[in-house]
Amino acid sequence: MKNFNEMFFGLIVVAFISLFSLNANAQTYIEYPDGSTYTLENSENVFISTQPVFSKKTYNTGAVYFTPVESNTKRDYVASPTDGTEVGSTEWCKAYVPWSEGLTFNMVTWQRHCDTNNDGTFGEGDSGWEG
Numbered sequence: 001m002k003n004f005n006e007m008f009f010g011l012i013v014v015a016f017i018s019l020f021s022l023n024a025n026a027q028t029y030i031e032y033p034d035g036s037t038y039t040l041e042n043s044e045n046v047f048i049s050t051q052p053v054f055s056k057k058t059y060n061t062g063a064v065y066f067t068p069v070e071s072n073t074k075r076d077y078v079a080s081p082t083d084g085t086e087v088g089s090t091e092w093c094k095a096y097v098p099w100s101e102g103l104t105f106n107m108v109t110w111q112r113h114c115d116t117n118n119d120g121t122f123g124e125g126d127s128g129w130e131g
Contacts, residue, residue, distance in 0.1 A: 036075040088113035090130045093122045 029039040030046070040046065047053050047069065054066040085092040087106065093114035098121075101107060110122075117125040 032075070038072065038075050088128075090128055093126075093128060096122075 027039060028046075029037050031037050053069040055069050057065045057067070059065070085095065087109055093110065096106065096110050096114070098110055098115070099107060111118075114122040114126060114128060116127040119125065123129060
């Protein structure tokens with residue numbers, strides 16, 4: 001009877017965890033070569049093509065119409081003061097705001113190259129500091 005109770009409890013735990021994992025959502029965003037980004041809305045489709053893309057519409061009469069899909073020119077990128085500077089340089093370390101983007105490649109780079117004494121700031125105690 002003990003094994004049955006353990007198995008039943010285990011199934012309840014798995015079912016409970018599954019309910020929360022079904023509700024997990026991730027925000028999808030696109031990074032463009034110029035450094036700009038665009039965040040997709042819910043149910044927004046993405047098409048990546050070097051050729052024209054068309055939308056197909058079929059009518060009850062049997063007629064089929066193809067219309068070109070316009071390229072997305074929207075961006076929601078906000079320029080930062082570190083744009084145009086070399087990542088890890090003294091200028092970049094001074095301009096970068098730690099944790100402003102969350103845990104990203106830039107944040108890890110800042111921790112590794114800028115905050116060498118691990119005090120949470122870039123200053124005189126760090127090896128790359130040049131005043």
